[in-house]
Amino acid sequence: MTDSKVTDWATDFDHTDPAWVQDPYPIWDDLRSRCPVAHTDRYGGAWLPVTHRGVAAVAYDTEHFTSRSVVVSNVKPGPEDLPAPIGLAPPITSDPPFHSLARRLLLPAFSPRAIAALEPMTRDLCRELLDATGGRSEIDAAVDYAQHIPLKVIVGMLGFPQEDADIFRRFIHMVLESVDMPAEARIEQVERGEIVDYLEEQIADHQAHPRDDLTSFLIAAELDGTRLAPEMVRGTVLLLMIAGIDTTWSAIGSALWHLGLHPGDRKRLSAEPELLPSAVEEFLRAYAPVTMARMVAQDFELEGRSLREGDWLLLPFPSANRDPSVFPEPDRVILDRADNRHAAFGLGIHRCLGSNLARMELRVALGEWLARYPDFEVSDPSAVTWSAGQVRGPRSIPVRIAS
């Protein structure tokens, strides 16, 4: 279904097309001016709103749009396939009213105060990664640095073995970047394959040896007075693994990529580290990594288009963040942009549960990098590669460090 190249983005878009993967912003700009809700017959039929208004309307409407399946693929779940309103990975795949129960359970572990306690560990980890690059004048900011940070933080929070980092990376790739695989292979892989086996093994180990970590917390947690069903513990762990890692790694990578290509911004941020918090928000706005998806639950008119029950819908928060009617000069990165209601973490009830964690990781990772390497540049811009799928970020960023 994804074997032919896109020629008209308004009627035949494909988010795995090489042009979209390389640079989706011109595509969204073009659509915003002529077709604010695009359509494709690919993937069994999908819609794409590109304005801030259109994206927000869908994000806030949990009646007409379901989160039962949030990754567009060739496998379109039927009404029987996923246990609505719970879904495969609560709360991201859950709808009201169950959603808030599943979410409330996790919120305290991700509150600003709980996350602040993880900052020293995160800082040490960044410094160790930078130490390991010491002495080299050519390093890969994605491969040697960005990708390791959220991976190690979340593996630590879940209490899984740190040496399993590589296994994790492979799983994430399997789930998020393989949307063009045949349907049967995908289902096999995600729902019956080795991911489930691995998680069951880890959960069993935590059942036998409870400790102070998120996995043990979930096993012991009660919802309405009863322990969580084992599938729910597994689904939640799977979600945290998948939602927390390549998203944050993409955000850190995009920020370093930008700084490595814009010496003015790099110098300013190195000289004025107090700008880091607002710069982090601006990087999140300009290079938001996450595009979500919904399925149409009930027929709906969206900006003049007739959406039918069962259609997919891509929810491109990165495109909403570049809408000139909400953000003046949307394509310019303004490190101290004062009004910044960006939607990188979503809008409405599914607001990213890990947003406080992601912000902390970004601030620490960029701060530590700039303290160590205030002077660096992307050595070969054409060698930078971007991930395919709904999470977008640079997977290789060769940089040269000035000595």
Next chain:
Amino acid sequence: MKVHVDRQRCQGHSRCYDLAPELFDVDDLGNGFELGDGTVPAGLEDKAALAQANCPEHAIEIRES
């Protein structure tokens, strides 16, 4: 001047608490609320406006009183 978080709209982005901890706090679930009765001490008006302009859910109200 007074600030107020509309708890119906707030989704816990924590922008208010990040930007103006003198005026806002967050509960255990990460949802924002104004400190005390929301009165903005003299000199903090800009911070109140900044928090409002960065809340993605438009959950912060500012009243001149």
